[in-house]
Amino acid sequence: MPKLTRFLTSSDGWPYLLVPFIPIAIGLELAHAGPVILFVTSALGVIPTAALMGRATEELAARSGPGIGGLLNVTFGNAPELIIALFALNSGLHEVVKASIVGSILGNVLLVLGAAMFFGGLGRERQFFNRTAANVQSLMLFLAVTAMAMPAIFQLVDADGLPRPGAEIVDYGSDVERLSLMVAVVLILTYVAGLVFSLKSHRDLFNPVALSADGTLVHDPDGPRPVHAVAPAAPAPAAASAEEPSAALDPAADAAPADEESEHGEPWSVRTAIIALAVAGVAVGVMSEVLVGSISETAEKIGLSQFFIGVIVVAIVGNAAEHWVAVLVARKNQMDLAVNIAIGSSAQVALFVAPVLVITSFFLGPHPMALVLNGFELGAIFLAALIANQVTSEGESTWFEGLQLLAVYAVLAIAFFYA
Numbered sequence: 001m002p003k004l005t006r007f008l009t010s011s012d013g014w015p016y017l018l019v020p021f022i023p024i025a026i027g028l029e030l031a032h033a034g035p036v037i038l039f040v041t042s043a044l045g046v047i048p049t050a051a052l053m054g055r056a057t058e059e060l061a062a063r064s065g066p067g068i069g070g071l072l073n074v075t076f077g078n079a080p081e082l083i084i085a086l087f088a089l090n091s092g093l094h095e096v097v098k099a100s101i102v103g104s105i106l107g108n109v110l111l112v113l114g115a116a117m118f119f120g121g122l123g124r125e126r127q128f129f130n131r132t133a134a135n136v137q138s139l140m141l142f143l144a145v146t147a148m149a150m151p152a153i154f155q156l157v158d159a160d161g162l163p164r165p166g167a168e169i170v171d172y173g174s175d176v177e178r179l180s181l182m183v184a185v186v187l188i189l190t191y192v193a194g195l196v197f198s199l200k201s202h203r204d205l206f207n208p209v210a211l212s213a214d215g216t217l218v219h220d221p222d223g224p225r226p227v228h229a230v231a232p233a234a235p236a237p238a239a240a241s242a243e244e245p246s247a248a249l250d251p252a253a254d255a256a257p258a259d260e261e262s263e264h265g266e267p268w269s270v271r272t273a274i275i276a277l278a279v280a281g282v283a284v285g286v287m288s289e290v291l292v293g294s295i296s297e298t299a300e301k302i303g304l305s306q307f308f309i310g311v312i313v314v315a316i317v318g319n320a321a322e323h324w325v326a327v328l329v330a331r332k333n334q335m336d337l338a339v340n341i342a343i344g345s346s347a348q349v350a351l352f353v354a355p356v357l358v359i360t361s362f363f364l365g366p367h368p369m370a371l372v373l374n375g376f377e378l379g380a381i382f383l384a385a386l387i388a389n390q391v392t393s394e395g396e397s398t399w400f401e402g403l404q405l406l407a408v409y410a411v412l413a414i415a416f417f418y419a
Contacts, residue, residue, distance in 0.1 A: 016051065039294040050322070094294060095374075099310030113388075139389070153371055172372060185355070316404050319345070
């Protein structure tokens with residue numbers, strides 16, 4: 001019992017304190033409770049299921065070799081929000097789906113990266129990360145955002161204009177739907193090429209590195225492993241200098257892996273990880289169905305638009321556990337991992353999650369989902385992509401940069417509230 005208590009109160013175990021909300025949400029759904037309480041309990045219930053899915057994926061990746069392990073991480077990394085979006089897609093809530101895609105990108109670039117830089121930078125003059133790897137990911141994000149914008153530009157120029165933020169179901173013409181499908185295919189192909197780049201041809205940019213006995217930086221020969229089992233990537237030797245000390249040399253960073261290992265306990269077997277992944281997938285599906293089924297009535301009851309719920313609430317809930325990890329490792333001065341979680345997750349949403357949802361909509365739901373963003377979404381993701389390129393260009397960060405990112409996210413959230 002003391003061991004369980006220690007785990008539940010640790011930085012990795014706190015999401016599981018929300019497990020009771022899973023049966024509570026199911027019970028309320030069976031009892032036909034009000035939409036607001038259903039929405040709140042199911043949203044809280046998603047968090048521990050997403051945390052369990054992330055842990056199971058990491059454990060499987062650790063035992064599958066560098067190539068398969070990396071593929072598992074990038075495939076299941078955004079599974080919870082993808083499952084939520086699929087249920088919304090099936091219900092015809094296309095604008096909510098697109099809002100959650102945009103919200104996930106904004107949340108990762110502005111909220112998560114901002115919080116990581118702010119809390120990680122407190123008490124430190126500067127923090128450093130691998131500029132080359134971060135720039136690769138931020139460029140991928142910018143190119144993906146450019147492609148995602150084209151259906152909206154087509155709709156704005158050749159059709160009836162962009163949808164309003166309060167729109168619920170908009171059926172666009174077949175030309176826009178076909179354009180969205182082709183854009184989705186291009187993004188998927190780019191995503192596959194990115195996997196080859198990061199897992200095969202340029203693995204050295206993304207592989208974890210560690211300190212050898214003599215204090216020099218060496219690559220981890222075992223490739224990707226769970227974040228709790230190995231110190232995340234530190235800046236490459238070329239990026240470091242006497243004036244730019246590596247995060248790996250920080251005492252807090254040195255102590256982090258041991259602390260995290262004690263919190264996690266023994267590594268899982270492959271069988272345990274697979275069972276946990278299956279259980280988490282089913283639980284996420286159940287919670288997602290309850291959550292999506294209550295969105296429309298909840299929005300009406302509490303006076304919020306479905307757009308705001310999708311772009312802020314749903315986007316945060318689906319990634320809450322991962323967001324916490326980014327802030328935690330930044331506080332331990334492991335900025336490479338924090339930046340990778342924030343920018344890498346944003347790029348994955350744009351290159352993988354969005355196009356998968358567009359393609360799936362041709363087989364699921366009332367009609368295909370055109371990738372036409374409203375004006376707020378269009379402006380916000382371009383700003384996020386530009387900011388991502390700017391903040392990763394120097395390979396260093398301060399708490400004030402983090403505060404500025406959080407301020408931009410707050411301004412956007414206020415604008416979305418009044419939209």
